[in-house]
Amino acid sequence: MKILTVVGARPQFIKASMLSKAIKAQSKIEEIMVHTGQHYDHNMSTIFFDQLKLTKPDYYLGIGSGSHGEQTAKMLFELEKIMLSVQPDIVIVYGDTNSTLAGSIAASKIHIPIAHVEAGLRSFNKKMPEEINRIITDHLSHLLFCPSKTAIHNLKQEGIDKEVYLTGDIMYDAVIHFKDPAIQQSTILNDLSLTAGNYFIATVHRAENSDEPERLKQILTAFQRLDKTIILPLHPRTKNKIQHFKLDHFITSSHIKTIDPVNYFDMLALVSQAKAILTDSGGLQKEAYMLRIPCITLREETEWIETVQTGWNHLAGYKTNQILDKVNHLKLPQYSPSIFGDGRTAHVIHNILLHSF
Incomplete structure (x- = not known):
């Protein structure tokens, strides 16, 4: 099985590092990573690959900053070429950035299944570019990995109830x-x-x-x-x-x-x-x-x-x-339930991927 992972911003590096570790522990999945270059400052990009012991990306697009339209368009153009060349079984995107949007649109146009890690989040504020990115990505995705019960409820309200999984939050894996x-x-x-x-x-x-x-x-x-x-x-x-x-x-x-x-x-x-x-x-x-x-x-x-x-x-x-x-008026609450899983989200996602293709 071959997956193509699209990352471009600091949080995505952190999340991807945990799933990559789970994948490397097995030999059945080949991961190819694309770094769009959405974050290009050293402290917000390259150094994360070193600290998190992530394999250097197979492709670096170097897109950098720009308007939403310009940035997303450049990513779409480059990602489509890579996807056509690599022919992955599935494309994995994370979160709600322009890299997420570009990866999901590029894959959907050439009929490659999409897995969205951190699916179902909603602020209900469409003035936020991130809200648009996550809504579109969720509606294009084939596998939706939700960090919380609220995320699953949000998807159900929008008519998305197939291949939706409560996995916990992969960022919690990284924090632990x-x-x-x-x-x-x-x-x-x-x-x-x-x-x-x-x-x-x-x-x-x-x-x-x-x-x-x-x-x-x-x-x-x-x-x-x-x-x-x-x-x-x-x-x-x-x-x-x-x-x-x-x-x-x-x-x-x-x-x-x-x-x-x-x-x-x-x-x-x-x-x-x-x-x-x-x-x-x-x-x-x-x-x-x-x-x-x-x-x-x-x-x-x-x-x-x-x-x-x-x-x-x-x-x-x-x-x-x-x-x-x-x-x-800050006070420390007495109660802190485990709302983001048990820190094994990467393993849960890995197992679902293995059994889905």
């Missing part, structure tokens, strides 16, 4: 596998003069926040008014927007430490020892829950509704006062 090595090997807390439990991690990168000057200003004002150290890894796109909107002065306070995007081990070390997370990232909301770190989400909705229901995640939106209110 890499947490201890990350804490042991990373020096970032010492490098930044941090004490465990005495700082916040903040990230802002969603277009709905970073592209809107008033929203971005309100979020940065909240960071400015907090009285605890904030580590703010600045996504290149967000950094450019802050400069463009002339909001630099909001992040010059002594308690705000802006840093370049960090590698997975450093980020895992930072998140696992933080007091709380402030983010608009879907992946970080989920990782915070897995690590039992409170999260304040800088959006009005989330795909990970279970994390809100358990009290570990709080929707604050973008307004300064609402963010500060959520921070000031």
